[in-house]
Amino acid sequence: MKTTVTEQDGKLVAILEGTLDTAAAEKTARDLAPLNDCNGRDILIDCSQLTYISSSGLRILLSVRKHASVAGSSVTLKGANNDILDVLRTTGFNNLFTIE
DSSP states (O other): OEEEEEEETTEEEEEEEEEESHHHHHHHHHHHGGGGGOTTOOEEEEEEEEEEEOHHHHHHHHHHHHHHHHTTOOEEEEOOOHHHHHHHHHHTGGGTSEEO
16 A cells, blocks of 8 residues: 655645555554644545555544544545445445545
């Protein structure tokens, strides 16, 4: 699992590549920690190269959303494949995030 966090056009952008499962969760959570200090900047999580997400990965996304919400920021998930979208819909996460 590869995670990249950058800033673009005043937004924090995280790119997730690979399989976000239990084995990758701890490192991914550390890699996404800068998003917790969003200071009102909106967050875009690019899922176009994410091939799988487990419940551990969903917990990480929920944590990012929680910190963003406290700071008045929004979180958008972009580019998720159909399998990831099915997981988001089944778990109700599609109601917690903006999905592009």
